[in-house]
Amino acid sequence: QRLFATAGIHPHSASDWNADSARRLRSLLNESSVVAVGECGLDFNRDFSPRAQQEKVLEEHLALAVELQLPVFLHERDASQRLLEILKDFRDQLPAAVVHCFTGEQKALFSYLDLDLHIGITGWICDERRGTHLHPLVKEIKAGRLMLESDAPYLLPRTLRPKPKNGRNEPAYLSEVLREVALHRGETEEALAAHTTACARAFFNLPMLV
Structure with missing residues (x-):
């Protein structure tokens, strides 16, 4: 099997962007194994980098995605309105974009879907403390726009039994996210696996792998 990657600067590290960053990132994005721009975006929850700098770096990523015609892997926390405002200037020129690890509310979801964005769902939906609002929302994402993610080594599904002693999430546990999403969409796990895998490919x- 082949491994593939995305390339970008996370908004937490936007302050590290410098005059040479665009050149280095473009070089990475031209590698055959790199299939998307990102993870990039806005994080107004932790604010590890100044918001103005996060926005500037996001725009640099989107410009590269347009130039190279690559999809975009987006991060957003407490910044849906600004993300939407910035994306609207680029969306018509982008081949595709996914809001990775969606954890927001209905208004943000519908706004993203109106922009014809893809939505990534992680083990957050398995968290009874903070993820139950996603249960009715996943039904609103049509097949062809929904992807499942592990976000490993983070977001170990809290519904997983037995839990690994080290508390570390792994791609192998994606089946638990599949189970939870299928439950709340009223789909079989087989049907959900088929259309989300096709969507991601x-x-x-991605090439069809044997």
Whole structure:
């Protein structure tokens, strides 16, 4: 099997962007194993980098995605309105974009879907403390726009039994996210696995693997 990657600067590290960053990132994005721009975006929850700098760096990533015609892997925390405002200037020129690890509310979800964005769902939906609002929302994401993610080594599904002693999430546990999402969409796990896998392959333009 082949491994593929995305390349970008996370908004937490936006302050590290410098005059040479765009050149280095463009070089990485031209590698055949790199299939998307990102993870990039806005994080107004932790604010590890100044918001103005986060926005500037996001725009640099989006410009590269347009130039190279690559999909975008987006991060957003407490910044949906600004993300939408910035994306609207680029959306018509982008082949595709996914809001990775969506944890927001209905208004943000519908706004993203109106922009024809993809939505990534992680083990957050398995968290009874903070993820139950996603249960009715996942039904609103049509097949072809929904992807499942592990976000490993983070977001170990809290519904997983037995839990690994080290508390570390792994891609192998994605089946638990599949189970939870299928439950709340009223789909079989087999049907959900088929259309979310097809969606991811198309989004990242991945080859069919034997």
